[in-house]
Amino acid sequence: MARRPQTRRPGRSLDNGADATETAALHEVTLLEPFRALFYAPFYLAEALGAFARQGVRVRLETAGSPDAACARLLAGEADLAWSGPMRPLLLRSRDPACTLRSFCAVVMRDPFLLMGGQRRPGFRLEDLPGLRLGLVAEVPTPVWCLRGDLAARGIDWSALTATTGRGMAENAEAVAEGRLDLAQLFEPFASRVEDAGGALWYAQASRGHTAYTALYATEAGIAARRPALQAVIRALAEALAAIRRLPASEVAAHLAPRFPDVPASHRVRGIARYQALGLWDAGPAFPREAYDRLAAAMLASGAIDRVPDFEACIDTTIVEDALR
DSSP, rough: OOOOOOOTTTTTOOOOOHHHHHHSEEEEEEEEEEEEOOGGGHHHHHHHHHHHHHEEOOOOOOOOSSSSHHHHHHHSSOEEEEEEOOOOHHHHHHHHTTEEEEEEEEEEOOOOEEEESSSSOTOOOGOOOSEEOOOOOSOOHHHHHHHHHHHTTTTTGGGGEEOOOOOOHHHHHHHHTSSSSSEEEEEETTTHHHHHHOEEEEEGGGGGGOOEEEEEEHHHHHHHTTHHHHHHHHHHHHHHHHHHHHHHHHHHHHHGGGGTTTTTTTHHHHHHHHHTTTTTTSSSSOHHHHHHHHHHHHHHTTTTTTOOOHHHBBBHHHHHHHHHH
């Protein structure tokens, strides 16, 4: 993956060329992305297709740099909403029932992380992990929690793994290619880099089924105060999700090119095609209850939380229902 791009310049909005007369009438919303990633494709596609302006919203997209930074800025009132894992309100509400964060508008409801090995290994199973040198993703915690949940469901002791932690995906991808790791936990386009070096996909974490991975979120007060504007964002994302389910990967990748100038076109196409085949965007914008339950179970199994907050406390389903009536 390329370096993270800089935050958008003040005043630059995702209105896809709407003229001054149009934009004067649009809702304006500041939306935080945690970092740039191919699996966030529907958000960028909504921009590229002009869906935001068509739905009556002018979106100012700012890159926070990390999920924690996005959450901090949202709670500080510096933005209207952000996208990130539904793990955020689940985690914070498990610690403090007074937390007011709520997720809504499901976008990525399958795990985008892939276990990539240095060579082909047909028939690989998660039961084969003990004894292998595994590089775990360091940038975000959710994929590790989910893998721990997968292993716990199979009765595999996490402590039996020979796992390397604290290194980024770029470094782990290089270590796999050079034989210093047997496999690593990566998302696209790092997975494509490993394939180009002779490696192969061993296991797709998306295969476990729907898992709550990425949605919009905001404070309860923010949802109440900006409800019409947020509903316009939801409708735009519904457009983008419908488009990414039907468009060929090459067309989606072309639309995303301005957001990923340093990612080779072949990697963009391959990454989008892989994620389409895995059903990464096959749910939403309505929130699948099973996706929340599966994420919560993984977080419990990994020790990230010691209790599961109610679905209704963490997920606002009514705003999506009302937006799509």
